[in-house]
Amino acid sequence: MSQGTVAYNTGWWRGAGRALLLRCPRCGRSPVFRRLFLMNHKCATCLLEFDRGTGYWLGAMMFNMGFAIGAVIVVFLLSLWATSPDPNWDAVIYITIGAAAVIPLLFFPFSRTLWIAAERWARLRDGVELE
Ligand SMILES: [Zn+2]
Numbered sequence: 001m002s003q004g005t006v007a008y009n010t011g012w013w014r015g016a017g018r019a020l021l022l023r024c025p026r027c028g029r030s031p032v033f034r035r036l037f038l039m040n041h042k043c044a045t046c047l048l049e050f051d052r053g054t055g056y057w058l059g060a061m062m063f064n065m066g067f068a069i070g071a072v073i074v075v076f077l078l079s080l081w082a083t084s085p086d087p088n089w090d091a092v093i094y095i096t097i098g099a100a101a102v103i104p105l106l107f108f109p110f111s112r113t114l115w116i117a118a119e120r121w122a123r124l125r126d127g128v129e130l131e
Contacts, residue, residue, distance in 0.1 A: 015117035022109055024048055025117035032113050039112065050116055060115035067111065068104040075099040 010018075015025035024030045027046040033039050042049050051057075079095045080087055123130045 012117070012121045015121055016114060019113035019117040020110060022113055024050075025113065025120055032116065033109050036109065048116075048120070050112075052119070056119075057112065057115070059119060060112045063114055063118075064104055064107055064111035067107050068100070071103045071107075072096060072100045075103075 010026065010028075014028075018028040019025045019032075021028075022032055024032060024043040024046060026048045027043060029045040030043045031040070032043075032050055039050055041051060076092065076096045076099075079092045083091060120129065
């Protein structure tokens with residue numbers, strides 16, 4: 001590959017790694033977000049469309065909800081463990097509710113970039129993206 005050539009034929013793991021860095025899953029060169037909750041419409045380098053239409057973000061919402069539920073359960077169990085053997089239920093409940101409010105907001109950009117990577121990966125056939 002010559003210098004300046006963009007590797008578009010990327011598998012799931014490379015695309016997911018780029019997504020976790022909030023970069024374009026296809027080329028990894030351009031950021032997906034302009035600000036925390038404001039996305040670019042397409043990649044400035046490879047022109048990958050980030051928003052593919054109505055209903056596209058349902059998968060990202062599913063990722064976000066699944067991650068948030070798992071993380072809130074972990075926070076609940078850790079706060080329960082930290083206050084055992086005599087749990088401080090008020091503290092456990094407040095910490096768990098706070099986690100349930102904050103974690104989905106913090107994971108929001110990652111859920112979107114991971115969804116873009118997963119959806120793009122699902123459209124790959126022999127290194128070619130299907131429309
Ligand atoms: Zn790109």
